[in-house]
Amino acid sequence: GAGVSQTPSNKVTEKGKYVELRCDPISGHTALYWYRQSLGQGPEFLIYFQGTGAADDSGLPNDRFFAVRPEGSVSTLKIQRTERGDSAMYLCASSLTPGAGELFFGEGSRLTVL
Amino acid sequence: AQSVTQLGSHVSVSEGALVLLRCNYSSSVPPYLFWYVQYPNQGLQLLLKYTTGATLVKGINGFEAEFKKSETSFHLTKPSAHMSDAAEYFCAVSDYNQGGKLIFGQGTELSVKP
Numbered sequence: 001g002a003g004v005s006q007t008p009s010n011k012v013t014e015k016g017k018y019v020e021l022r023c024d025p026i027s028g029h030t031a032l033y034w035y036r037q038s039l040g041q042g043p044e045f046l047i048y049f050q051g052t053g054a055a056d057d058s059g060l061p062n063d064r065f066f067a068v069r070p071e072g073s074v075s076t077l078k079i080q081r082t083e084r085g086d087s088a089m090y091l092c093a094s095s096l097t098p099g100a101g102e103l104f105f106g107e108g109s110r111l112t113v114l
Numbered sequence: 115a116q117s118v119t120q121l122g123s124h125v126s127v128s129e130g131a132l133v134l135l136r137c138n139y140s141s142s143v144p145p146y147l148f149w150y151v152q153y154p155n156q157g158l159q160l161l162l163k164y165t166t167g168a169t170l171v172k173g174i175n176g177f178e179a180e181f182k183k184s185e186t187s188f189h190l191t192k193p194s195a196h197m198s199d200a201a202e203y204f205c206a207v208s209d210y211n212q213g214g215k216l217i218f219g220q221g222t223e224l225s226v227k228p
Contacts, residue, residue, distance in 0.1 A: 040220075040221070042219050043216075045215050045217065055213050056213050093158075099214035103214075106157050107156060
């Protein structure tokens with residue numbers, strides 16, 4: 001596609017439920033990043049993929065959070081046993097030249113945990 | 115480790131006035147620096163970036179920023195504010211030795227008064 005696509009744009013779930021958020025990066029971009037943005041804050045890094053492998057997952061807050069990118073394109077962020085504190089905007093970005101180039105962001109998936 | 119501090123979570127200017135958004139960074143290596151803008155209900159969009167070379171960089175919509183190593187600053191300016199500039203602005207530094215993930219500041223919300 002022309003840009004980074006994220007689905008769903010909005011997700012409301014109940015505490016304790018499982019959630020999946022999907023990111024479809026720009027075609028040909030090998031690097032993919034997930035960020036979390038809380039209200040009034042800057043985006044916080046979660047995880048970075050280079051191809052199919054997670055090159056840096058140092059930002060994942062705990063083992064309830066997991067992400068995959070099995071074919072080196074689409075990525076899914078998975079959150080188990082959701083908590084109210086997980087409510088935030090989840091942003092995905094991709095890059096053609098990780099390190100020197102800009103990141104292209106999607107519009108985000110807003111997660112609300114009731 | 116890299117970090118970014120944006121001075122002022124809210125800045126208000128009159129239409130036609132100078133815009134100055136402040137950003138200071140900390141980096142153990144020569145930094146790559148970015149300014150992103152986020153309009154309501156939209157994804158982050160790159161305004162401009164500094165990697166190497168000329169320290170005064172020009173971006174979209176009349177914005178520019180100057181890299182000052184001695185002051186560890188990368189302030190964003192625009193000579194004359196327009197109503198359409200009202201948005202959230204984020205300064206970021208690239209951790210290019212670790213996959214190019216961006217470390218963001220907390221953001222500055224710019225309001226433009228008629």
